[in-house]
Amino acid sequence: MSTYLDFEKPIAELETKLADMKQLAEENNVNVDVAVKTLEDKIKKLKKDTYGNLTRWQRVQLSRHADRPYTLDYIFAISDKFIELFGDRMVKDDKAMVGGFGEIEGETVMFIGQQKGRNTKQRQMRNFGMANPEGYRKALRLMKMAEKFNKPIVTFIDTPGAFPGMEAEERGQGEAIARNLKEMFMLKVPVICIIIGEGASGGALGIGIGDKVLMLENTWYSVISPESCSSILWRSWDYKEQAAEALKLTANDMLSAGLIDGIIKEPLGGAHTDPELMSKTIKKTILDTIKDLRLMNNDERYLSRIDKFSKMGVYKELQVKVKA
């Protein structure tokens, strides 16, 4: 049984009704095909209406859905072989950031991504997908290794933010993220970044400098979470819906702002409703994108990565005319 979000309640009710009807029919050996068909059509229509008109906040909810596939789920589904690599070689292994070499149809790829936990124990171990500086340093170590062996890099972004703890500050959270940004611009191998859930702020960007930055359809990417934005600008936690609207944080918003390169379509109802299909779509996108990125030579590629991000921003510039 899947978990339903508040706005999915009407769908949930109809699906329960459908299940009851089928069970009753089976127990009593009666034919209810027509009624089933009618109900199924009704559900289909309701789903289309619901998921075709999601508000920004509803997409945020979907991005955090408890059943949504996480980084390692995708890595295992996509790769034929995967060897996880641990540690930053300095402090420890950060369980909120995972990575390793995987092989997809003969193509070796360095996978890196934030990892969330599925149950209470896992969530604690994974620190809710909030990496410490050692996570960012582990990510950088693996990226450098990928470059050394000339393998493309794929990052999966899914984090409510870099961890704001005391030890994180002591070990230079700001420096760790900053260094990743700069180093990622200089990588000579193809880099693909995919936001698979939450893309919160610097913590997301810390593994987010790519030749192609893609978002799954029901994810968000912004400078702050709607909740924190609400608490700071409205001085209350109650304006998260408005904050989500104001931040324009969905895949569509980010694409039309020119801040990402593309959107990967999700199954109707979200990635969690059909993880297999979602993984297949991601796999195909990765392979196609690597192929495209290989058309450029290494220097062209990293310079155009720098160029792309250098153009981001909207401002007014008054042109002052100088008399000849």
Add this chain to the structure above:
Amino acid sequence: MSWFTRKEKGIHTPTELKKETPDGLWYQCPQCKKIMHSREHKKNSFTCVNCNYHERIGSAEYFEILFDNNTFTEFDTNLSSGDPLEFVDTKAYPDRIVASQKKTGLKDAVRNAYGKCEGIDIVVSCMDFTFIGGSMGSVVGEKIARAIDKSLETGFPLLVISRSGGARMMEAGYSLMQMAKTSARLALLSEKKVPYISLMTDPTTGGVTASFAMLGDFNIAEPASLIGFAGPRVIRETIGKDLPEGFQSAEFVLEHGFLDFIVDRKELKNQLKDLLSMISQ
């Protein structure tokens, strides 16, 4: 990210410093409460003659301190914020911008200039905290990028003076990408081996810390400045206890290995001269 979480400590705008100080005007140190003559305070690079408290000054004061005879060429002076997201919270973003421009006389939270510092040509990009908490939106990102480009073009060493609460929320995704943009330009500067000095002042937090401020060849700071990624309030709320005295101070950050040195503002110009002359090719 959290540009006004520091309100509790009181953001004192030294408005008296903005005006030409007439004789007989006094400055009271907010830390030790000692009263001194404004001229004396200014001569002391706006640090307290008694307790060495470094007043939160802006670009005009830093330019005067750093450039020989206060002579410099300011560039990219005509940039101001757009409102790409038509952002409205309790106030519309353009209204906030206009109000801040009126209050401060500035176009946005950073100014760029080049000139001679102890005879050495340098490019300086200096943030102004009085403008919406020194928050980084598209204008700040673009201007810092252009200051970096000026150094790339001229080969003059770059000094960026940070004083910022981090990202400008009202520019959301655009604001976030300024971290990437400034880092992208710094990657090029680094490849060209042009020196970059990052001076962090009170406060330097959020997306500014997590991008250009921590990417100096030399990361230096003024004494007692608050420097961190997450703001103290956020950390306190996360861990559920009070933070120890001096947590995230420049001295703390130096002890943990993330600063090259702490510089007293009165020594800044001299230190820059020595450092830059030692590494000049």
